[in-house]
Amino acid sequence: MAKKSDFLKTQIEHFDITKHNTVEMIEAMSKMSFSARDLARASDIFDRMVSDKDCSIVLCLAGSLLSAGLKRVVYDLVRHNMVDAIVSTGANIVDQDFFEALGFKHYQGTKWVDDHEMRDCRIDRIYDTFISEDDLAVSDATVSRIAGTLKPRPYSSREFIEEMGKHLVKKCKVNDSIILECFKKKVPIFVPAFSDCSAGFGFLHHQWHNPDEHVSIDSAKDFRELTHLCMRAKETGILMIGGGVPKNFAQDAAVGPEMIGRDCRMHKYAIQITVADERDGALSGSTLREACSWGKVDTVYEQMVFSEATMSFPLLAAYAYHKKNWKKRKGFRWSEMLNDPKVKEPKALI
Amino acid sequence: MAKKSDFLKTQIEHFDITKHNTVEMIEAMSKMSFSARDLARASDIFDRMVSDKDCSIVLCLAGSLLSAGLKRVVYDLVRHNMVDAIVSTGANIVDQDFFEALGFKHYQGTKWVDDHEMRDCRIDRIYDTFISEDDLAVSDATVSRIAGTLKPRPYSSREFIEEMGKHLVKKCKVNDSIILECFKKKVPIFVPAFSDCSAGFGFLHHQWHNPDEHVSIDSAKDFRELTHLCMRAKETGILMIGGGVPKNFAQDAAVGPEMIGRDCRMHKYAIQITVADERDGALSGSTLREACSWGKVDTVYEQMVFSEATMSFPLLAAYAYHKKNWKKRKGFRWSEMLNDPKVKEPKALI
């Protein structure tokens, strides 16, 4: 019978955009049609975001992206000041980035397996990728331990993830952790559905053991913080990989100010890479033009790219990296603003 | 120039499963191939869930379902004891069900419009459906008002939605509100990403005005409650319309007990209706067999149906309704258990 070690042999290695200059290739694609041209236009828009000194860039992550070899792409974007805030599903941030920061790995697998056999080996499958369930349990438990060290009160996911970053300052076993790099560069990470991942298991453990006084995760605070950030930014652009809650949440933040009688400003730039179809009416595949009807996204610089992300996101990110316009750019260090008790939220007018 | 009223003319009307007996049609489909046979098998599995007295049925809702005319389908399932808990995106529960309960409507629209013109008319577009943005603002504000009446503390979304149900006891203007029916029948509704919808705007307003003492939404508590529910249930089955956070969240609850050293029990039945593709590796389209590797779903009674929901969910629900096995079934009234201070969570063993 197959053993666990038979399945966990070849580690996933992350794509390194600094080593692959795609500028000429993307320029050649700009003269084609269909997705190639769409990708080229999206790459150009992303480069415009990076070149626009007033623009804060919000990166949205949905889907199992980081386990698929895209972690270092995001890490490099953060390190080179090309991302000012992240909105993500929990799986990417906790089960995948934090998990690897603790020293665990993702492995090349295949979908042609018997999932009962996987179950017996305690291997979890993500399409064609394998991980050890026992490794993941360590990640869960670490979240619980971090929660146990904090003062019991409601936290935004952003605040809690900063605590995870603090934890990694000493404990990180890799050199490409997104959480740690964001912590250092004061790039806030929001996970609006934070219990929907390994963190949820950690909090379950924490709260079960501390039924009366415990850390809680206030997703309303997340929305308040991101709205506040969007109000302070002069311009905003969103680069969305996948759809789901991150897409919705980041778009909503553009219209949040209306609730308190303040002026709204649409996201000036918007890109989405997705294979979701608009025809089921769900948000994940809804066009960015539809978002315009909601006042969320302007349509001058918007582009959707019909592609699974592993193939296109590295090309787009490498394009912007090798165009070097990030060199003129500083980070906005939004976490500092959000953590600063002296910075008050603008007064509500209604 | 077009006026708002030009676009808001024909109201969406909800499909009524009690009027359409699909039993023979589904049985005919069971002898075909492809999606028709898959739908027939899923319908049979749902009927088995309903017939299994030990099984608590968790309905997951993602995508703009209720605005599309599926509200009454869910309402009828709840009313006839065919649903014991709901896990949903916020849009379905707040922007759509609560919104209509306040007396507002969704309208038949089209995707062939200029979204800038929509914006000017303050009409929000959901693919081919229109709503008035001003109506939606009333919904947002009502959430804020409800929050203002509550004792400041962290709430699970489930607890807060019960307060919305309480509000509707007096204020509901329709006879098919899911929130109100669930409130009456003690069917808990979980929205793990609760700030990701109209409710988020309400909380934004509430917290902005009450920066120090306010209601917060603890998504970790949601996960704790659903895990607790799954532990108390003898068997569980999940009927998933769409994927996203609800799919992940409801599946995770099956393995939550492991975190506290308790035995887990896979969901005995699992159905998903979705057009999401498994090939992008994201959870929404991942097969239920993949979920088996994670210990979440058993594979004896699992069925995915490749279909946009408006076409297939009514047929499946009508099948189970007209098979009448729900008549032998009582509700589990799980909200009562969750609200009862005497019912303690089972002791954590690790």
Added chain:
Amino acid sequence: MAKKSDFLKTQIEHFDITKHNTVEMIEAMSKMSFSARDLARASDIFDRMVSDKDCSIVLCLAGSLLSAGLKRVVYDLVRHNMVDAIVSTGANIVDQDFFEALGFKHYQGTKWVDDHEMRDCRIDRIYDTFISEDDLAVSDATVSRIAGTLKPRPYSSREFIEEMGKHLVKKCKVNDSIILECFKKKVPIFVPAFSDCSAGFGFLHHQWHNPDEHVSIDSAKDFRELTHLCMRAKETGILMIGGGVPKNFAQDAAVGPEMIGRDCRMHKYAIQITVADERDGALSGSTLREACSWGKVDTVYEQMVFSEATMSFPLLAAYAYHKKNWKKRKGFRWSEMLNDPKVKEPKALI
């Protein structure tokens, strides 16, 4: 080891639209959104085609439809004068309809099999459907035998399929053969890629044995005949199930007259049921509005339905059947015109 007979147990049974009245259900769907409303609108357009006495209805079939239980749907449409011409892939007409007419069956299978094992058992798999390869070989050989009885010359696929119909007058073992019913009702069937199926194997055998004098299949003649038909018809409507060659071919026929300097008339009605995506730029998923730029399809009565066909085509066809407007309708018997040596093609003006 598994034997062939283990896999070929449960026969596919065809959906019978005469037994399922979907009129009220479709009317209820017309008040919803997304695909349900699209299906309802498509059903209404199809009923308009049937009610329009001037309209010749061209049914296009691509995808493994008839093996999936849709054969009788098509048969009933032909029998009740709701189809005046068929354009199809070869698989549907030869491998599936002709195959069943010879007494063979399709079987319920599953995609969860080892295809090497299937190969060893000489079972061919169509997603979740099984057939016996030996049965299919008889179908191939019968085509060769029919070819051997004909005068060697180029035939349109339409002419050859009539010969298959003639063969079935005596040999047909079922009561729902499309080829036979079309033969009786003089409904022409065009298969523009006729060698791309079981017929291709038959012709391979025929021509290999008769290298000098043999039947050949002239696809150009097919196009000429269909263009001629469209010119003679007062109005045309196309009901497309799937895309591919049939969609392209039937649309092209609307602009064919331009080549000989004659006026063209766009298809007045057009419906397509497909899950193909427009974003890959291929014809199968291209919108009917795009077809308007080519002068092929008018946009007043056009509707695409995003659905796998087994679930939606029976509902649409049953709607039109039970609306009974076909009762006022006679067939156009276009094969008679095409076979009549006295009917000349209109003179070419350029």
Added chain:
Amino acid sequence: MAKKSDFLKTQIEHFDITKHNTVEMIEAMSKMSFSARDLARASDIFDRMVSDKDCSIVLCLAGSLLSAGLKRVVYDLVRHNMVDAIVSTGANIVDQDFFEALGFKHYQGTKWVDDHEMRDCRIDRIYDTFISEDDLAVSDATVSRIAGTLKPRPYSSREFIEEMGKHLVKKCKVNDSIILECFKKKVPIFVPAFSDCSAGFGFLHHQWHNPDEHVSIDSAKDFRELTHLCMRAKETGILMIGGGVPKNFAQDAAVGPEMIGRDCRMHKYAIQITVADERDGALSGSTLREACSWGKVDTVYEQMVFSEATMSFPLLAAYAYHKKNWKKRKGFRWSEMLNDPKVKEPKALI
């Protein structure tokens, strides 16, 4: 009002694989997951085909590929002996390659247009690409003229396309025509549904004017020729871009010999790039494992890549080009064999 020239401004330019070395990028992708890894594996398999001196490579083309900027990719593969036969839809070969060879162009467009306006301007739209309908009419007419110069008899599409190549020897206005390069290198091009494109219009004109004696297109002969080719080849590999008739036809050729009692040999290598979904049961999205049940494709070296082709085909082709294994390879010049009256088809044994 918009004029035609407003829409036809920026020409599509074709991707040049010789200028973009993707070897390191593809190698980096081989260590990731999902489509990136699939693309890397497919690229490796294609390089194996090229390195295998016994292997004849059949390239299948479906979808509007050449108009989208992929023409030069195919041209370069032919020129460097990496393709031994092509099976294609007619649009690619006639409406796009032949069309450009006559000096006409494709233009960058957009899908955000009014197709009625396009119609009025006589511009045909292919998703986001525009062409002049009048230019296309010249292409149609040229096919008719070529037909008029030939001896009236049935031709395989392959034979007729060679005549188009002969025409281009003198008339070609570009340096990257696939038809011309294939003519020079004796690479056969098969278009099994040859009337389903601009050629169909040309034949319509030709036959209409010559009702009694004319060129006809025998698709059965195409199948016979490709089967013959596959029997003469020691090994075969198929590189499929898109699905449709070319996929089916090229796969069928592997089992064609069975019809005449000869041994069959599965395609040793098989790659497909497509976004088609397997769940509708149609052939375009059917897995290559399903093809194994039919005896068409071996499963050792098979890989599907879930991607729209403009983004992935250039990367795959550039990988194999820059690996340089084609340098050791000569062309098989299969057209010479097919044209040689001395080469007889192997004797039929049944």
